[in-house]
Amino acid sequence: MSVAGPEAEARQRRWLTLPAVAVITLFGVLPLVIVVVYSLLRSAPYGGVEWTFSTDAYVSFLYQKDIFDDTLQFHADYLLIYGRSLAFSVVTTFVCLILGFPTAYFIATRPVATRQIWLLLVTIPFWSNLLIRTLAIMLLIRDDGLVNNGLMWLGVIDTPFVMIFTDFAIVLGLFYSFLPFMVLPLFSSLEKLDFRLVEAGFDLYANRFQVLTRIILPIARPGIVAGCLLVFIPCIGAYVTPLILGGGKHLMIGSLIAEQFGSARNWPMGAAQALILMAGVLVALWFYGRNARRGVAHAR
């Protein structure tokens, strides 16, 4: 198929790509457009939407309408949830980077056979059921979980140390869930590292730490940025983790959005929240794109 004339060949390849693009456009992009439309409508009393234009959904993100005189009053409830989500995500991304980088580096410097084993060990959790993995964390940190039972048996504590349904539980869960998302891109960037550059660094009197910070880290930068993004995006939109480890309060944006579409029955509100989240993700992606380009320029 590749040996026909260049125009015919390009046409052929365009047709091959069309079905997948059409399916994603129809069932993946169009729904996002519908969300945009919904966010500008008024919510129907019992779920769904009323087809009248309204910016209520966005206004209520920051203001609450007074029930008596319809004046708008600033309220920070939603802003607080967004702030929490952002804080959780930043902390998680940072912890993942601090622990993920040495891990990825260690794996990348193993002999090929050992490296494959380590890589598979990191890959398996990456693809394993998030719900089940989060449930496993819950089993460990519950009041009668393994950690508390162990500590009490050892006599370190008398009453259970409350971890479940705390901020700590959520960050721990997020870290545990998305650590492989940091290690894998870091690995693929470190795997390509030319260690002759490191040798050159030592040759020019750098010590191990200087070699790490002045040579390895700058070269691995595209991988670091990619890894941070791959952790940050699912964190900021996390749904399962706060659901299981947060104890049902709307602690993060993901739970908030789901609630608007579920029990709160305020679809325009949920749609608006989803779009605000999406905007945040786009900013992160834009940041990534800018950095990736700079990374390429740097590599030349």
Next chain:
Amino acid sequence: MLDNTKVPGLAIDRVGKVFQQAGKPDFRALDDVSLTIRPNEFFTLLGPSGCGKTTLLRMIAGFEHPSEGEIRLDGDPITGLPPNRRPVNTVFQNYALFPHLSVAANIGFGLEMLKKPRAEIEATVAQMLRLVRMEEMADRKTSQISGGQQQRVALARALAPRPRVLLLDEPLSALDLKLRKEMQIELKRMQAETGITFVFVTHDQEEALTMSDRIAVMSAGRVLQVGAPRDIYDRPANHFVANFIGDSNFLTGTVVEMSAGLVSIRLVNGAVLEASVPSSVTFGATATVVVRPEHAVLAAPGEGVIAGEVETVIYFGTDTHFHIRTGEGATFIVRQQNRRGDAAVAQRGEAVSIHLPPGVATVLAGEA
């Protein structure tokens, strides 16, 4: 100027190729190339990388379409035919052996695609394995054989369907020097045994000179000279050919006398030199003359036509190169065969002269 008579062989008729590149000016890879390759000929396209030789080869194979001109095989136009309908096979530079098929299955692939009967395929594959001396390797995977062996399999695979023309795209470039020399001889033998036209692409002038019946020297999308290796070496058509093939000394002078096939040139230093002329020159015109280093002879000062001083002496085993700084400030290279027991003919810093025996100088056409 289409020639519609049934000329046997492969005719490249005023072929041009322009590549359109997004955001960049168009690139002209081939410019008005015309060649006639005779049946049963070992024909080489020689030139530096980027000269268009591979593009031309891919056009003959059918992987590229000419922007202008026509390619004819035994008088029939093949320009519009897809590669799978051209009786032409290719030995690829990286061999392109199918990694999921055995050696024998690779060799039989073309015949299978041509829907030949099974018995015939088996017989031909056996014959080809014998031809390339790979009988024991028939059932091996292509990843389990050496580079040289992969090369032979690629050759056998391309020869098995008995194409009218075999195209070879720098097939020896991945081999080490010793193996390359062996394969050069092997290729000549196979061409003689099969009687198939070989079109060989290389950038290695030595390889071209040893193997070819005729060579086309290409540069920047154009054919500069076509001829037998000896013609090209002894009578290069222009500066580029003279420089690309072997080492050359260039001398400039004025045409002072002309006779049949010979001219006299007065050099800048006043000496007069006889040179052969491939094409016509004008009386009184400035002409460039080329002299091969091994054709010049070192002589005592005053004996030769050009005086100079030995600047560098480089020992090469079989011969020695003397770099002579001439009175005009140019460098002239003289190569002398080493004989056993000889001391160097001249030392660094010694005053010498350069003798040019009759017939060693050639006037460059186009620069006459």
Next chain:
Amino acid sequence: MRARPATARAGQKATDVRYQPGFFTVALVCLIVLYAPIFVLVGLSFNANTVVTSWTGFTLDWFAKAVQNDDFYSAAANTLTISLSATVFSTMLATAAALGTTRGQPWRGQGAAYMTISLPLMVPEIITAVATLAFFSLLASVFGINFGIGNLIIAHTVFCIPFAYMPIRARLEDMDLTLDYAAADLYATPWATFWRITLPLLLPGIIAGAALAFIVSFDDFTITQLVAGPGQTTLPIYIWAKIRRPLTPEVNAMCTVLLMISVFFVSFSAFIGGRRR
């Protein structure tokens, strides 16, 4: 004088330019963090005690109990119907798209097509979930269209496409285009070239892609939970319903089974996809 082994090892470390102190410890900690909870969960599925977190003895009863349950069977049937359909559809679409977006000159709009294909990877799952819910509810309320379990198959196919696409594309990019030229040169028609050369060489990529698509669909919770209609319970949804009640090791047993399936497919995909030509 012979150097003691310990000294020799230290010397090796000193000259190994790749060595960084403490990195092995961190890697080990990460591995423990990743696996300890899973091992606890799996271990407790063999616990004879009904209270999940205290160990009294080994038993396989919970597996038997988990499997002897009609709800489990119907959830498993739903899961397999959805996952297998989504795998087949997404792998076919992804294979065609990978063939269309690699090798040869990029066509006008190819960049946009690539963006579209990778879109499901960039949108947070919760947004995809509510968008898909809004889309299907609009289809149902305005046009009266409801594909039943087909809704879930469509939703899963969409987010499986990029997962199937990536390994297939990677494989294609590794494949030598000259092989296709060689086949054409040896009289193979474009169709024969595809079936005899391109497809057999691409097969490991396709299998790896299909395995990943299957695992992603099989494990999906967020999107399924929001889009699923009544009676469309899948295994992850079923487990979620179970853990909202007091936990019994039966849930652990089910989780263990699901994890084993994931581990199998991931290892399989890594093995197939990673195999060199």
